Amino acid sequence: MIRKILTWPDPELKKKSAAVVVINDRIRELARDMAETMYDAPGIGLAAPQLGVHQRVIVIDISGKEEPPDLIVAINPVIVHAEGESYEEEGCLSVIKYAANVRRHASVVVKALTLEGEEKTYRAEELLAVAFQHEIDHLDGILFVDHLSPLKREIFKRKQRRLAEAD
Ligand code: NI
Numbered sequence: 001m002i003r004k005i006l007t008w009p010d011p012e013l014k015k016k017s018a019a020v021v022v023i024n025d026r027i028r029e030l031a032r033d034m035a036e037t038m039y040d041a042p043g044i045g046l047a048a049p050q051l052g053v054h055q056r057v058i059v060i061d062i063s064g065k066e067e068p069p070d071l072i073v074a075i076n077p078v079i080v081h082a083e084g085e086s087y088e089e090e091g092c093l094s095v096i097k098y099a100a101n102v103r104r105h106a107s108v109v110v111k112a113l114t115l116e117g118e119e120k121t122y123r124a125e126e127l128l129a130v131a132f133q134h135e136i137d138h139l140d141g142i143l144f145v146d147h148l149s150p151l152k153r154e155i156f157k158r159k160q161r162r163l164a165e166a167d
Pocket of ligand 1: 134135
């Protein structure tokens, strides 16, 4: 089922998510809905709090339009190693009509549980590394716009206010 994606400045997006204790039917249904909602949007990643569910679950699929789907469902993901620097443009399904370059690590190692409850290690670079960092941030109530300089943040807020007024 496609669920509604919360958008900035919804306070639900600022809350920290809790670790998943048991992978039950509710979590499996959540992961299914998250993937469906992400593909429908379309986007390359989604975190549970974007649907108003404060559980540490993310979904990512960075495969291109011409490639077969390659869905990652990561439960309780943790970055255990990070290195290098990247400064690529990011957008977010929770931030309407805005993109900006964000400083991230160029490569990360992420440990997470699969839907089957098995521990899995992901060695991610480039776009996948950025996606993991972006989605794990969501679990801690952090949006990519929170990484902007104070000046850029002000410009972002002004733009969003103007968009809201135009509605
Ligand atoms: Ni996002």
